[in-house]
Amino acid sequence: MKTKKLTTIFVLILILAIAVGTYNISLSDFRLSDSNYSYLAGLTWYRSAPGLEKGFEQASLENKPIAVYFWAIWCQYCAKFQSDTLGNPQVKKILQDDYVLVAMDLDIDRDVSGKYGVSYPPYVLFLDSKGNVIERVAGAVDAGTFLPIVTQVRDQVRSK
């Protein structure tokens, strides 16, 4: 009985250590939310439905198209899409300079995703300042596919 008690206590301490350790690691290393979603491909995004409203204002002031990026934490393709496609230097530069960026968390911003018929991440929606859909990019496309689209959408909006 003594042995069992000791093993139980040992295992309980072990479990507790793992629990506390992982909890703290997550809080320090794997935070997925901050105020501006700057972790998404190193770009600064507006967020959620109010962010989209602000995005519309800024877009009409500056005559820029809006890129709405739908993502989710559990979406592993999103991580790849962010690092390889959005993070591609050419793509990133165009997005940074010529676009108004809005990020939508599919788990939270269900109303917006429902309204635009977005059901899975990653998904990028290109809107003009009036909210009309210019282009849709579904899935984790590579930079080679994505770059011509961001260029074309930008030029289309500018020429208006």
Added chain:
Amino acid sequence: MITFGNQILYATLVVSAIALLGLLLKEFKKSEIFSKFVTPAILLSAGLLTFAYLLLTYYFAVSDFTYEYVWEYSSTDLPMIYKLSGTWAGQPGTYLLWVWVIFLSSAWLAITTKHSTPLERRTQIITLIIGIYFIVLTLIQTPFKSIYELPNIADMIARGDLPANFVPAAGNGLNALLVNIWMILHPPLMFIGYAGMTIPFAAAIVYLITKDEGWEELGRQWARFTWLILGMGIAVGGVWAYFILGWGGFWAWDPVETASFIPWLTLTGYLHAAALHRKNKNTFAIATPMLSAVSFILIIYAAIVVRSGLFNSVHAFGEASTGTLLLLSIGLTTLVSLGLGIKRYFEEAETAEEDRGFWNKTNVFYITLLMFVVLAFISFWGITYPVFIQITQGLKVNVASDTKNFFNVWSYPFTLILLLALGFCLNYKEPEKEKQKKTLFIVAALTILTMLPRTDNFYVLDHNSPFWVREPGIYKLIGSISVLSIFPPLIYVTASVIEYLNGYMSSTNLRVRIKGIGMTMIHIAVVLIIFGSVVSSIRTTSIERINIPIGAQGQIFDVGDGYGIRVLELSSRSLTESSSAGGTKISDVLSNPGGFSGENIQVKGKVVEVLKTQTETPPITYTAYIRLDDGTGSIWAATQSAEPISIEEGSTRSAKGFLMSQFKSSSINRTFDLVIFSRPDDVGEAAGTESGNYNVQSVKLEVYQGNNKIGSGTAEYLQGKGGSGTFPMVSPSLGLLAGDVYVIFQGTGGGSIPLTLKIIPAVDLAWIGIILFAVGIILIMSAKTKARGTG
């Protein structure tokens, strides 16, 4: 007005309360007044619930859309089998299934035991309390809710926008991901498994309170049954993920599959503890009932995870309003079980066995039990604390850079210990203890040595993954253990199992031999499943983001790494019945409106006129009238929604629904000759030549390695309500070890065919293991032996 189905549920509530009352009077007042009603009342409750379930099935069969649940989860154009499986597609239906099975097990208890002993009577009391609780849950989220009880429908009828006998023409349909044979099986297996745990739990609680003997035997077959059904439910989920979802694997630590795996682990621990407990009732006298209680609690937790929507998962099919009640029941059962367990612990302390040193069977066996608990805890913790942080601090966190790394890293070392303990315990014999200890030490030493080699990326974590560099130190440390270290324990277990089988086969008793074969199968299955999952997940070759131009059909397209793919044919079809899916010419409707009245019709055309209106007082409802022109004529369609509707003139739309003539709208003050009423979802953007709710694109292809064809088949992509499903091509052409050629097709887009190619080895071993699990436990259940050692 209470619907017929709900009347049945209320009746069941009353009848089962009578049964409970009878048992309680007998228990506390020694009164027999109601005793003779108990068994009939329980049988009647089970019968009523059977009838209720059949009634629901009937509503689905005839597509009675006056019930919200049927409207939500069925559609007239679905094939019959999918209409029927709609009964368990959502929360209300699964509650009904759950409570039905609880009462079936309660009826079994009543018939087989007649409540002749206090243990049986008390177990029935707890079973009935749980059953009644679930009837209440079912009533709160009832599948028998009429659409006329829905506020917006009632409003529209009151305003005259809908006729009083309004019946929606078409249902909402089933989520596209659920439209396949595996998903017909998966939910009922899970919920029957959940329900099967009720009696072992009830018996364990009674034992903890009263020390009534025979509790383990009473719940034994139910516990095994639950283990089988729940295990098969999880396995079918894995099959679904592999063959339908296109995960390229059968296990991805998705919160919901993990949630069901947790009680299955503790239940496995329970079955092991019970095996020793039944031989000597002082062995694991507290651990055994506690494992049973914990399994039950974790099952309710799994039910919460499945439906809460809090856990980010592919399973987020619906949100529950009864979540708080389930949480409450978890809190209550946890408090009761823990309290009883602690109380028993202090009572038991004096009568403890004497300490025989560390190395004896009970102690090592106890480590096995602890390992099940630790593994269960790791899974529990990994899905729970991110949600906890999200709720308490409003922060989203991940458990690791790549979610599955958390579970793999922490589970791996404990799996090794579990395997070593298993190999040791299977053949433990007191006289050979020293020799067996020596073998264990050698294997343990080999295990540690084989952790060290620097092999070609054969580690616990994938060093080539983009996530690897971002993992913290402890993950990198454990992640760098070579997976070669799994082989010494696996070989050790295999050898032990063979020796164990020999021991059983020397028995002359047929039942004992059958039981031995069953247990051997299960433990061999453990080896196969662990081998299959480790090798398949680590050695999979994956080529992603292949884009084959549609024009390149017929040629072998080089996709890299020496592989080539030849696309033979690209086609698309509608899964649903063509009669309603094809769409009707508007001129046909205009020329003969009477022929379409009350029917589900679908038209498609260009939007030539849009009128929008909304109610001025809350709840605000938006209505859009659109005139569709398909070239043969034009017709009005109307749709309503709680959100603004965005439909532009010039776009091509389809409308599907119920045809109404001489419809007068007071809000825009206009009368329409004919108008088609559609749900917002059914006013879709009409896409090209496709039609219907569920469209399948399929691509027939061949996979080459160099010039050799290594696999061929069809990969499909289904688009429908709620998203899309990928039906990958799985060609098991490489054999048992080398595995499957696996191609995922994501649906055509941008003039190309996007594909992912995977070569997945050894996965078949896991499937074989799952089959052995099932056959093994069925053999053990069939070879029921009398409990030894107890009176």
